[in-house]
Amino acid sequence: MKIQKTGQPIRVRADHVLEVPPYPLIPVIEGDGVGADITPVMRKVVDDAVFKAYGETRALIWHPVEAGGGARCNSSQTHPLPEETLEILKQEVVAIKGPLETPVGRGWRSLNVAIRQALDLYACVRPIRHFPGVVTPVRHPEDVDMVVFRENTEDIYTGIEWPMGSDETVRLLRFLTSDLGVAPLRFPLTTAIGIKPVSREGSQRLIAKAIQYAIDADRRSVTLVHKGNIMKYTEGGFCQWGYELAEASFGARKREGKRGLWFVNPVTGREIHIQDMIADNFLQQALLQPAQFDVIATLNLNGDYISDALAAQVGGIGIAPGANIGDGTAVFEATHGTAPDIAGQDSANPCSMLLSAEMLLRYIGFREAADFLVTGIRGALAHGFWTPDLIRAAQNAKGGDQGEQPVTLAETGFTLHPVGTRGMGEAVMLYMDVPGALG
Numbered sequence: 001m002k003i004q005k006t007g008q009p010i011r012v013r014a015d016h017v018l019e020v021p022p023y024p025l026i027p028v029i030e031g032d033g034v035g036a037d038i039t040p041v042m043r044k045v046v047d048d049a050v051f052k053a054y055g056e057t058r059a060l061i062w063h064p065v066e067a068g069g070g071a072r073c074n075s076s077q078t079h080p081l082p083e084e085t086l087e088i089l090k091q092e093v094v095a096i097k098g099p100l101e102t103p104v105g106r107g108w109r110s111l112n113v114a115i116r117q118a119l120d121l122y123a124c125v126r127p128i129r130h131f132p133g134v135v136t137p138v139r140h141p142e143d144v145d146m147v148v149f150r151e152n153t154e155d156i157y158t159g160i161e162w163p164m165g166s167d168e169t170v171r172l173l174r175f176l177t178s179d180l181g182v183a184p185l186r187f188p189l190t191t192a193i194g195i196k197p198v199s200r201e202g203s204q205r206l207i208a209k210a211i212q213y214a215i216d217a218d219r220r221s222v223t224l225v226h227k228g229n230i231m232k233y234t235e236g237g238f239c240q241w242g243y244e245l246a247e248a249s250f251g252a253r254k255r256e257g258k259r260g261l262w263f264v265n266p267v268t269g270r271e272i273h274i275q276d277m278i279a280d281n282f283l284q285q286a287l288l289q290p291a292q293f294d295v296i297a298t299l300n301l302n303g304d305y306i307s308d309a310l311a312a313q314v315g316g317i318g319i320a321p322g323a324n325i326g327d328g329t330a331v332f333e334a335t336h337g338t339a340p341d342i343a344g345q346d347s348a349n350p351c352s353m354l355l356s357a358e359m360l361l362r363y364i365g366f367r368e369a370a371d372f373l374v375t376g377i378r379g380a381l382a383h384g385f386w387t388p389d390l391i392r393a394a395q396n397a398k399g400g401d402q403g404e405q406p407v408t409l410a411e412t413g414f415t416l417h418p419v420g421t422r423g424m425g426e427a428v429m430l431y432m433d434v435p436g437a438l439g
């Protein structure tokens with residue numbers, strides 16, 4: 001007999017610790033484009049992982065909510081991000097979403113940015129690691145094992161900008177030149193203007209989360225990535241405030257003649273190094289010597305570029321997960337967008353969203369289910385169950401010869417099985433029961 005499960009919302013205590021019932025309500029936004037392909041697969045696979053881990057004693061109770069194209073088509077909703085959706089995300093605390101479309105240069109502002117700002121989800125957390133068997137363009141993808149903490153609510157993503165020739169731009173230019181003494185811009189009549197706010201509070205709460213993560217996960221370093229050499233007060237401030245926080249709140253200290261700060265992890269007794277690096281140098285070093293990096297804390301725009309670039313080193317954005325986390329409230333999401341060119345073709349890779357769901361399961365303390373899920377993904381990838389993006393990436397890594405058999409999985413010795421979105425979901429469920437499949 002099947003037990004009737006009634007969902008209950010997760011609660012956040014005053015100290016930001018979650019109280020998770022056995023049947024938590026989890027709001028889910030299907031998403032635009034490939035969202036309709038990957039989200040149903042994610043739900044099915046996650047249900048299977050939770051069942052494998054706990055039988056009938058625990059389950060996620062999915063609560064579908066509207067945003068994006070779905071919301072616009074619904075006759076009762078006119079805005080792509082209904083107020084009701086935001087309210088449910090707030091009330092039920094932990095949610096997952098598919099990608100949402102943002103038109104370029106017209107239409108509504110990014111719904112993803114709006115959700116992050118409305119719920120104050122100030123940390124965008126993106127782990128980047130390699131899965132055995134996945135062929136990538138770099139020689140040692142296994143050296144990439146980083147977690148990027150990207151500030152999510154400030155920087156030039158706040159949407160404070162005005163178009164060329166607008167009244168606001170003309171007034172702002174006048175204010176800048178006459179009141180603040182800024183030298184006239186090179187092309188004042190054809191200049192658009194955006195503002196880059198970066199605060200000490202905003203920077204420090206993000207950096208605190210990154211350092212706390214390094215403590216909890218026993219990581220060796222936190223690197224503050226910035227462009228403070230050029231943007232001295234915004235990006236330079238981020239770096240300076242980061243060091244100040246590490247010193248004041250975590251007891252980090254300088255070492256004679258060495259760059260950065262150190263402190264001892266109070267849980268494991270091992271040292272954690274707080275260092276900083278200019279963003280362009282970081283991108284170079286991350287490609288040449290990725291093993292030197294561990295936890296990364298950075299500003300909004302840098303984090304966007306960095307996480308996609310790192311994802312490419314381990315197999316692409318099809319397998320890159322992400323989470324937007326505040327003081328308890330969290331929305332998990334794939335790093336990629338709606339990929340309209342492959343939407344509706346059962347060919348999108350669902351692993352980015354599956355790995356985001358794995359993060360969600362760990363976040364709410366369903367660790368055994370998360371382990372089943374990641375075992376399944378690891379096993380499916382290592383045994384050659386690959387979606388077209390992985391096959392193409394492997395072909396490109398081997399010189400782009402489209403005519404040949406795409407790849408032999410030299411690392412694992414298995415034969416390639418091309419699959420679509422649903423086939424990948426089936427393979428993940430199959431390999432959940434093979435613990436330890438290739439590490």
Ligand code: NAP
Binds near residue numbers: 034317333340
């Ligand atoms: P994108 O949707 O991430 O797609 C870029 C390319 O990445 C796709 O054309 C596709 O490559 C590949 N790709 C992405 N997801 C994939 C998956 N699951 N499986 C296999 N391949 C995948 O980026 P975009 O084209 O710049 O953005 C499209 C829309 O998504 C925009 O409206 C943008 O604003 C939005 N977006 C939303 C989010 C979000 O919701 N968090 C994030 C980023 C972008 P091929 O062409 O090689 O197949």
